[in-house]
């Protein structure tokens with residue numbers, strides 16, 4: 001089974017697919033406390049209230065994927081900024097492990113916390129992988145991060161493709177379309193074994209207008225339409241050549257009614273993992289039986305779950321020492337030079 005992982009930045013599931021909240025009890029409240037350093041900010045005086053809930057999904061494609069698949073709650077761990085969020089979601093590690101706390105990525109350890117595509121490649125070095133994103137921190141060699149490893153040797157051979165958007169003439173709206181265009185072409189004609197495609201338009205609208213706005217709801221609809229194009233691209237491959245695809249859709253945070261995110265608000269921390277298999281008539285049943293009993297996920301649980309569903313198992317080195325730790329030979333002040341023990345004289 002191939003993987004199409006879609007990242008939608010800053011999408012509130014209670015607007016995108018309101019019915020999803022009733023499908024799993026874990027959506028009600030966070031499954032773990034946030035670090036008090038990143039507590040929720042005081043309410044802003046005069047902030048708008050969220051509109052009255054409506055049953056109609058702002059993201060009809062996402063609703064259809066969930067309807068024929070499954071959805072699990074994902075609770076993000078503050079700080080709920082995009083850098084820490086995507087670093088955790090895409091590498092299966094906590095902030096403390098990848099050391100990404102802000103969008104500057106200062107001092108990150110992403111080189112030793114490989115992304116989900118690289119984990120698949122390490123498990124099976126013939127795997128072809130692809131990533132496209134509106135935000136260069138995820139894929140760009142010159143951006144902060146990047147979260148998705150470059151793997152230049154595989155890029156040279158066409159085995160690993162990275163695409164970063166460049167057309168910001170209409171902000172993220174035009175950049176997202178550029179990503180969609182590239183991604184649908186590669187997905188439909190090349191069928192990489194594992195792909196990650198990321199859209200930022202909803203987050204941009206959330207910052208500019210707030211989650212209570214019509215603009216935010218419309219932007220969720222726009223990225224959902226991008227999702228539909230990607231799903232169509234891989235569905236055609238199933239129809240034509242019988243390729244099964246696991247489609248997963250995830251977000252990194254919500255938005256406050258007045259806009260913005262980053263701390264410990266429930267509506268900001270609540271994420272989701274939508275899962276859907278494009279395959280035979282029993283695809284949905286098989287998927288649901290494999291995730292039956294799953295509780296709420298944390299961001300670092302998403303990559304391990306996807307790897308499990310794909311049948312990817314990690315490598316292991318019984319090295320007999322603590323791997324990756326830099327340790328100098330202890331000397332008292334100035335170097336004392338080697339001992340004269342002839343057993344170590346070479």
Ligand SMILES: [Zn+2]
Pocket residue numbers: 009010081082083085203252253
């Ligand atoms: Zn974000």
